[in-house]
Amino acid sequence: ATTSGKTLTVGLIPADGIGREVIPAARQVLEALPSDIMPARLRFENLNAGFEYFQKHGVALPEETLVALKSECDGALFGAVSSPSHKVAGYSSPIVGLRKQMDLYANVRPVISSEASTASGKKRAIDMLIIRENTECLYIKDEKQYEDAGGKYAIAKRRISEHASQRIGDMAFSMALQRDGMRQLATAAERTWSGRPKVTIVHKSNVLSVTDGLWRETVRGVYEGNEKYRSRVDVEEQLVDSMVYRMFREPEAFDVVVAPNMYGDIISDGAAALVGSLGLVPSANVGDNFVVGEPVHGSAPDIAGKNIANPIAAIRSAAMLLERTGYDAAALAIYRAVDRVLADGTIRTPDLGGSSTTTEVVDAVCKQL
Ligand code: ATP
Numbered sequence: 001a002t003t004s005g006k007t008l009t010v011g012l013i014p015a016d017g018i019g020r021e022v023i024p025a026a027r028q029v030l031e032a033l034p035s036d037i038m039p040a041r042l043r044f045e046n047l048n049a050g051f052e053y054f055q056k057h058g059v060a061l062p063e064e065t066l067v068a069l070k071s072e073c074d075g076a077l078f079g080a081v082s083s084p085s086h087k088v089a090g091y092s093s094p095i096v097g098l099r100k101q102m103d104l105y106a107n108v109r110p111v112i113s114s115e116a117s118t119a120s121g122k123k124r125a126i127d128m129l130i131i132r133e134n135t136e137c138l139y140i141k142d143e144k145q146y147e148d149a150g151g152k153y154a155i156a157k158r159r160i161s162e163h164a165s166q167r168i169g170d171m172a173f174s175m176a177l178q179r180d181g182m183r184q185l186a187t188a189a190e191r192t193w194s195g196r197p198k199v200t201i202v203h204k205s206n207v208l209s210v211t212d213g214l215w216r217e218t219v220r221g222v223y224e225g226n227e228k229y230r231s232r233v234d235v236e237e238q239l240v241d242s243m244v245y246r247m248f249r250e251p252e253a254f255d256v257v258v259a260p261n262m263y264g265d266i267i268s269d270g271a272a273a274l275v276g277s278l279g280l281v282p283s284a285n286v287g288d289n290f291v292v293g294e295p296v297h298g299s300a301p302d303i304a305g306k307n308i309a310n311p312i313a314a315i316r317s318a319a320m321l322l323e324r325t326g327y328d329a330a331a332l333a334i335y336r337a338v339d340r341v342l343a344d345g346t347i348r349t350p351d352l353g354g355s356s357t358t359t360e361v362v363d364a365v366c367k368q369l
């Protein structure tokens, strides 16, 4: 075993509901990594945030959490927040605040099929990475209602900038290369994609020629202006509507998909449905200097506190954090361990039709490691 003397400090923000079960689960898996594949020493910082915290202390994302993240952590894992059913004065979502404060401009979601998760029952090798721009588009929430002789109407502004399109484009192509590197570490049997990595640029520039036109041109420009990308990555474009059609008919055709905020939002949820339970799908909020892994599911109050939440989405989110912080082999080991547990099929939480507990899944994954 090697000890490089390096330390990886991970902030843990379980927040609400099953976040308090799945984040400790992910931590246990990180701690089970053998030192020959995880050369850095792991340190954890337990940090507060969430709706429950807000109800007690009047703030959902406390300043000391932000300070600890910025000054002490290399990355973080976020559980889930309960969303209040009605508007609560003074409350705003801590994960949205975190993305802003840490400039996490990309939301990254791998969508991976496994034998336990293929919705159609047919085994398909889906292995795509959806990269969603997360700072602009229609979600700048600049909308207004008016009224004229014809009645009420409303207008929403959509912002697409060269700066945001450029950095997300760059992230898409560099992640395509990183994925290619991960594939080289994997065995042939584990590889679901052969050949050069590919980036699909999603847009609707035949209709929105100014906004999506700028997006398309800018992302293409990133590719064309970079010799490393041109020589090692393929690029294609797809209109968002036909992209969705193709994603359901032929999801194995995609490798990396990059999309503006709203298309990316819709595509990501649709893609999650292709691979079954929400409890399996991880994500990462990524910026240039920081990464926050986050399971896609919410706080699931209906099953919270019962030790039956599926921890796999959170465990895979921890692996994404490792990938982003430069520990590819350790990340691969976690993906592999999870795949083996899913393929074996004896240990499954209720959302996958089994009767195992969260703890049993964690133990099974750790044992594989
Ligand atoms: P929130 O307000 O936090 O979004 P929610 O009720 O919408 O809470 P989600 O977490 O979005 O809950 O989950 C939707 C459904 O999927 C729930 O029935 C929940 O039990 C189930 N679910 C979500 N995550 C998991 C998981 N990790 N394991 C098992 N079931 C899950």
Ligand code: MG
Pocket: 297, 298, 299
């Ligand atoms: Mg929800």
